[in-house]
Amino acid sequence: MSVRKPNLGTIHHQILDLLKANPDGLTIYEIRDGIPDIGVQQHLDKRVRDLRYYHDIPLIKRGKTSVYIYKGERSDAAADSGAISAKVRAVVLHKAHGRCQMCGRTVAEDGIKLQVDHKIPRNWGGTTTIDNLWALCQPCNGGKRDFFASFNDEQMKVIMAKESVYERIAETLKLHAGTPTPAWLLEFVANADDWQEDWQKRLRELRYPAIGMKIRATRKKNEAGRWEAAYILDEWKDLPSNHKFLIKEHERLIREGKRKGVDENGDD
Numbered sequence: 001m002s003v004r005k006p007n008l009g010t011i012h013h014q015i016l017d018l019l020k021a022n023p024d025g026l027t028i029y030e031i032r033d034g035i036p037d038i039g040v041q042q043h044l045d046k047r048v049r050d051l052r053y054y055h056d057i058p059l060i061k062r063g064k065t066s067v068y069i070y071k072g073e074r075s076d077a078a079a080d081s082g083a084i085s086a087k088v089r090a091v092v093l094h095k096a097h098g099r100c101q102m103c104g105r106t107v108a109e110d111g112i113k114l115q116v117d118h119k120i121p122r123n124w125g126g127t128t129t130i131d132n133l134w135a136l137c138q139p140c141n142g143g144k145r146d147f148f149a150s151f152n153d154e155q156m157k158v159i160m161a162k163e164s165v166y167e168r169i170a171e172t173l174k175l176h177a178g179t180p181t182p183a184w185l186l187e188f189v190a191n192a193d194d195w196q197e198d199w200q201k202r203l204r205e206l207r208y209p210a211i212g213m214k215i216r217a218t219r220k221k222n223e224a225g226r227w228e229a230a231y232i233l234d235e236w237k238d239l240p241s242n243h244k245f246l247i248k249e250h251e252r253l254i255r256e257g258k259r260k261g262v263d264e265n266g267d268d
């Protein structure tokens with residue numbers, strides 16, 4: 001899911017042609033191999049995300065890798081009015097199995113009513129697509145709306161559009177530094193692109209000494225009066241531009257340390 005309306009250039013169209021020519025899907029590396037003079041990979045990732053604003057290109061797990069598969073144009077790309085069709089609403093409610101996807105209470109046992117809601121609000125760039133919709137009970141939906149109203153929409157739009165999942169998580173935690181940020185919000189911002197991101201692992205990685213964020217797990221009473229998991233950022237340094245490399249490097253050193261029988265230090 002892309003969060004802003006991107007302009008498409010030559011490389012976008014080359015990617016699109018490649019995907020259309022390979023209906024079984026391509027890994028990001030195969031896409032890169034198919035495009036001459038492409039440069040660094042993160043730009044390619046971003047271009048695929050741009051394309052997803054207009055086209056349905058899910059990332060599907062295949063064995064140990066993931067492939068992008070071209071499924072066609074997105075019918076909702078032209079004009080996202082935010083209106084949820086009866087059909088989409090029915091799909092979302094069916095997937096929820098009568099359960100609020102935030103607090104877990106059910107229609108059958110707790111007598112709640114479910115409302116279909118945008119996970120990432122439209123004014124943060126969220127789209128009206130099934131992967132950005134969920135079913136919430138009225139107290140959770142109302143509480144979420146109140147909580148989100150305390151954010152600066154423009155600021156959130158900037159955070160949501162950041163390429164690096166680490167930046168999105170770090171920036172969101174900084175907005176609430178010293179106070180609890182609900183876990184579900186971190187999950188949201190981590191998954192701005194795909195609903196497959198292992199956000200808890202990303203959070204652990206931000207705690208590596210090379211990155212130096214001091215993040216503490218806690219609980220917070222939400223607007224609906226229920227306890228929920230949350231995280232507090234106590235200390236941080238600016239995220240270095242090579243943070244992805246530093247994280248990989250830290251993991252490599254830990255692995256080598258383990259092989260040598262050295263203690264694993266500072267991993268948590």
Ligand SMILES: [Zn+2]
Nearest residue numbers: 100103137140
């Ligand atoms: Zn609920």
